[in-house]
Amino acid sequence: MRLSLQAVLGALLFGGLVAGNLPAADKPDAVSDFERDVLPIFEVKCLRCHGAKKRDAKLDMRTMDALLKGGVTSPAIRPGNAQKSLLIELLHYNEMPPKKEIPRVTKEELALLRKWINAMPVTPAALPK
Numbered sequence: 001m002r003l004s005l006q007a008v009l010g011a012l013l014f015g016g017l018v019a020g021n022l023p024a025a026d027k028p029d030a031v032s033d034f035e036r037d038v039l040p041i042f043e044v045k046c047l048r049c050h051g052a053k054k055r056d057a058k059l060d061m062r063t064m065d066a067l068l069k070g071g072v073t074s075p076a077i078r079p080g081n082a083q084k085s086l087l088i089e090l091l092h093y094n095e096m097p098p099k100k101e102i103p104r105v106t107k108e109e110l111a112l113l114r115k116w117i118n119a120m121p122v123t124p125a126a127l128p129k
């Protein structure tokens, strides 16, 4: 049986309508702000180990500059490329916070963080060496 063009178009339209009903964080055009949207997540779930008191893996997550500098491995984020960002990779594989630590990062928060990174302008200084 062949899929009719109408069915395909219908599915696309339906997908579009569903996407239109998603919360703000999941809309492609909703740009996240570091201090307003991202830092509050980090404060609750990451800064205990990557902030003022501790810098596990030498990573400080309190500022954009520090995230771009990153920790012992590499920059934590790559502007414009969430997929190649270490921070996202570790969250995606549920490796951060370290196993058994709570609270974990939710799917919605991960989606917000991905969009935040993908929406960042790519500046020469932020490109990997």
Ligand code: HEC
Pocket (backbone or CB within 6 Å): 042, 045, 046, 047, 048, 049, 050, 056, 057, 059, 070, 071, 072, 073, 074, 075, 076, 086, 087, 090, 091, 096, 097, 098, 101, 105
């Ligand atoms: C309980 C302490 C703890 C918490 C909470 C924690 N981390 Fe970590 N993080 C670590 C430790 C320890 C390492 C080093 C792990 C290793 O080398 O195997 C690390 C490493 C990392 C690295 C790699 C840095 C590098 O360059 O090697 C990233 C990125 C990271 N954490 C992100 C996060 C994020 C994002 C959160 C919050 C969602 C978070 N961490 C919460 C302890 C923590």
